[in-house]
Amino acid sequence: MQRKTARIPGNVGPSTLLIGTMSLALVLGLDSMNFWDQPNEEITRWTSRLGDGMREVPAGIVLAFAALMAYTTVFLILSSPGLWRKWVIWLSLMLLTMGWIPVLALASWKLAPCMPMAAGMWSGICAFVYAKRHELSCEKQHAVYGVEVKTVREVMLADQAPKQENL
Numbered sequence: 001m002q003r004k005t006a007r008i009p010g011n012v013g014p015s016t017l018l019i020g021t022m023s024l025a026l027v028l029g030l031d032s033m034n035f036w037d038q039p040n041e042e043i044t045r046w047t048s049r050l051g052d053g054m055r056e057v058p059a060g061i062v063l064a065f066a067a068l069m070a071y072t073t074v075f076l077i078l079s080s081p082g083l084w085r086k087w088v089i090w091l092s093l094m095l096l097t098m099g100w101i102p103v104l105a106l107a108s109w110k111l112a113p114c115m116p117m118a119a120g121m122w123s124g125i126c127a128f129v130y131a132k133r134h135e136l137s138c139e140k141q142h143a144v145y146g147v148e149v150k151t152v153r154e155v156m157l158a159d160q161a162p163k164q165e166n167l
Helices: 014-032 039-051 057-079 083-106 116-133 139-140
Strands: 152-155 165-166
Touching: 014 057, 014 116, 039 083, 039 116, 057 083, 083 116, 083 152
Parallel strands: none
Antiparallel strands: 152 165
């Protein structure tokens, strides 16, 4: 009978690429079904009150912004130790993304914000799930109140007493 207390080791780089690409594919798939049209129209109707003659942000720029949100969110969440820091990073990125809507509207640009917001939200959720199930290198090195956190692996074999090893 074996019992393991250690989580699976995780990698930030490949996980960032996979989760970011998955969330980017999700928002592009929803965009191809015109899922974002009505919410984007309602948001741009609200920002169009700031002035007439607003220019549309090109679709390529919106896609680049969505890709930036998808990959950056995952990378920053997986690179930071502690659940509290992960939440602060994710919520800060979401607030910064929403904050660009009125700023661009004041500059007479009409941004369709749903794709970047959804990419950031979905990649953040997936990064939290990945971080919960995997042991990341930043968490191994993270110090709590000046005391270094050490990972202990405990393996119980049927014919041996419990044994602890420091990794």
